Amino acid sequence: MSIVKYLENTANTLRLHSIKATTEAGSGHPTSCLSAAEIVATLFFNEMQIDPENLDYLDNDEFVLSKGHAAPVLYAALAEVGALPREELMTLRQFTSRLEGHPVPRVKGIRVGTGSLGQGLAIGVGMAYAKNLLGVNRRVYVLLGDGEMAEGSVWESINFAGKLGLPNLTAILDMNRLGQSGPTMYEWDAEAYAERISSFGWYVQVCDGHDVEELLEAFNKAKKSEKPSFIIAKTVKGKGVSFLENVNGRHGKPLSRDEEQKAEKELLPKIRHVEFKPENFIKATKPPRRLETDYSLKTSYELGEKVATRVAYGNALVKLGEVNENMVVLDGDVQNSTYTIYFFQKFPERSLQCYIAEQNMVGVAVGLQTQGFDVFLSSFACFLSRACDQIRMASYSRANLKITGSHAGVSIGEDGPSQMGLEDLSMFRPILNSLVLYPCDAVSSEKLTCLMANYDGISYLRTTRPKTPVIYGNEEEFHIGGSKVLRQSRSDEATIVAAGITVHEALKAYEKLKEEGIPVRVIDCYSIKPLDRETLKKAEEETGHIITVEDHYAEGGLGEAVASLGLRPHILAVTKMPHSGPADQLLAEQGIDAEGIVRTVKTFIK
Numbered sequence: 272m273s274i275v276k277y278l279e280n281t282a283n284t285l286r287l288h289s290i291k292a293t294t295e296a297g298s299g300h301p302t303s304c305l306s307a308a309e310i311v312a313t314l315f316f317n318e319m320q321i322d323p324e325n326l327d328y329l330d331n332d333e334f335v336l337s338k339g340h341a342a343p344v345l346y347a348a349l350a351e352v353g354a355l356p357r358e359e360l361m362t363l364r365q366f367t368s369r370l371e372g373h374p375v376p377r378v379k380g381i382r383v384g385t386g387s388l389g390q391g392l393a394i395g396v397g398m399a400y401a402k403n404l405l406g407v408n409r410r411v412y413v414l415l416g417d418g419e420m421a422e423g424s425v426w427e428s429i430n431f432a433g434k435l436g437l438p439n440l441t442a443i444l445d446m447n448r449l450g451q452s453g454p455t456m457y458e459w460d461a462e463a464y465a466e467r468i469s470s471f472g473w474y475v476q477v478c479d480g481h482d483v484e485e486l487l488e489a490f491n492k493a494k495k496s497e498k499p500s501f502i503i504a505k506t507v508k509g510k511g512v513s514f515l516e517n518v519n520g521r522h523g524k525p526l527s528r529d530e531e532q533k534a535e536k537e538l539l540p541k542i543r544h545v546e547f548k549p550e551n552f553i554k555a556t557k558p559p560r561r562l563e564t565d566y567s568l569k570t571s572y573e574l575g576e577k578v579a580t581r582v583a584y585g586n587a588l589v590k591l592g593e594v595n596e597n598m599v600v601l602d603g604d605v606q607n608s609t610y611t612i613y614f615f616q617k618f619p620e621r622s623l624q625c626y627i628a629e630q631n632m633v634g635v636a637v638g639l640q641t642q643g644f645d646v647f648l649s650s651f652a653c654f655l656s657r658a659c660d661q662i663r664m665a666s667y668s669r670a671n672l673k674i675t676g677s678h679a680g681v682s683i684g685e686d687g688p689s690q691m692g693l694e695d696l697s698m699f700r701p702i703l704n705s706l707v708l709y710p711c712d713a714v715s716s717e718k719l720t721c722l723m724a725n726y727d728g729i730s731y732l733r734t735t736r737p738k739t740p741v742i743y744g745n746e747e748e749f750h751i752g753g754s755k756v757l758r759q760s761r762s763d764e765a766t767i768v769a770a771g772i773t774v775h776e777a778l779k780a781y782e783k784l785k786e787e788g789i790p791v792r793v794i795d796c797y798s799i800k801p802l803d804r805e806t807l808k809k810a811e812e813e814t815g816h817i818i819t820v821e822d823h824y825a826e827g828g829l830g831e832a833v834a835s836l837g838l839r840p841h842i843l844a845v846t847k848m849p850h851s852g853p854a855d856q857l858l859a860e861q862g863i864d865a866e867g868i869v870r871t872v873k874t875f876i877k
């Protein structure tokens with residue numbers, strides 16, 4: 272049997288597996304699988320250099336299914352290469368199954384979670400860039416659907432990949448014309464896609480996505496290109512089953528049992544069971560890299576010295592970069608404000624300017640970490656909200672990302688609300704197993720950055736624009752889930768719980784109240800998630816009142832986090848429409864400065 276006939280045969284096998292699995296599940300997207308069958312068959316059984324026994328090794332070619340709803344055809348391909356048992360395909364979408372409705376990395380060969388459309392290409396860019404950093408001569412293939420081409424994040428990635436000029440990256444567009452509720456934006460107008468994509472510096476080809484010979488030729492040309500390659504493959508949704516082909520309204524609808532039998536009658540005659548050994552299977556030799564998680568660093572600040580926590584973060588990155596060669600830092604054109612510029616200057620080969628495209632930056636970071644890199648990325652806290660979905664999906668990819676948001680809160684001052692991160696804590700706290708840290712001075716900023724370096728998962732550090740005095744000695748240690756009791760006595764009548772910039776306001780309030788004979792406890796709640804449950808509960812029991820103070824909206828912030836412990840805090844937060852002005856006046860207007868804290872404490876002290 273020729274390679275063409277073998278791949279055609281395999282494509283129909285993948286079709287049959289996809290139909291049977293989705294019918295058994297009673298849900299899924301079979302027609303989206305059918306249109307991609309020849310593309311997936313050609314990739315897995317001819318083009319991609321892979322070791323079916325070690326698909327997690329770094330010297331495999333990589334595949335990202337950006338159109339994640341076509342997961343059954345990917346599972347079918349993995350079964351046919353021997354990466355999972357064929358009988359497991361019939362467990363699709365079951366409660367105990369690894370084969371979920373959209374891909375997640377529970378099976379070797381699947382490195383990331385996909386399904387929220389528009390994200391796969393950015394991940395592929397990160398993977399391709401990582402292969403180059405590692406010196407691994409392997410390629411990355413990303414399969415996109417034409418519906419997701421309407422997503423702006425896709426075009427961020429097309430733009431960025433063209434700028435980087437990644438010759439080891441190939442994107443394939445499954446241009447099957449139909450979306451969920453109707454035709455896609457450009458339907459089968461391949462030239463509309465080609466003109467746009469080629470203008471970003473890609474090598475673009477158009478082919479028949481069901482013609483294996485054309486696919487083989489396109490992939491061969493892509494491998495010879497010095498640019499990233501984009502193959503626009505014209506396909507038919509539901510291809511291979513006559514009553515499904517190019518039929519609108521079948522997206523996300525499995526076949527009935529009767530329809531399954533009809534489809535099987537059409538497909539079985541096209542499938543011949545023959546022995547054929549693909550020539551693209553290799554023996555991989557580079558196992559996944561295991562990252563260290565025992566970093567430490569020393570600080571050398573003077574008590575009272577005024578240093579912005581964002582500057583200290585930049586200092587910490589350099590220190591970590593000196594001992595961690597797997598560390599890569601990304602930034603979105605604000606490195607002279609986030610102070611990643613220190614790392615960029617010291618380690619340019621491990622620094623990546625992602626420009627003002629935060630969605631793409633997070634996706635690229637996810638791709639980089641799949642290849643064993645420790646990835647730190649940063650922007651203004653407010654701009655990270657643009658990438659909320661990418662961060663959410665990163666958690667389902669089991670990604671290891673260290674994210675920092677600077678310029679948080681009204682304390683940034685005159686720049687005004689468009690630049691004020693006031694929603695970021697509420698965005699990161701719900702992420703499953705996330706770590707959320709908020710330093711108040713330079714020492715804690717560096718030490719908390721180190722905690723992030725040692726954490727495996729999604730971690731977030733919130734830094735402040737203004738300079739703040741150093742309150743901790745260089746010997747001070749910090750812990751995940753910890754806090755610092757800064758002021759206390761046996762006669763405390765209330766507890767002020769603060770984090771970041773408001774810690775300093777709380778300390779000022781303490782002095783004012785002390786002068787009036789009102790003793791209060793002050794806690795630096797630097798670990799927002801997880802919280803120091805024991806210390807906070809003890810404080811409420813001993814002082815009777817907890818007042819939380821935060822430069823963040825009340826919803827989803829520090830106060831609500833403390834309340835989630837079953838405590839009853841009085842929450843001081845940003846409650847009025849913010850605007851431009853000096854930081855001290857803005858804090859005062861919101862009632863989160865020292866005077867506002869004093870007024871509130873006095874309402875509880877009768």
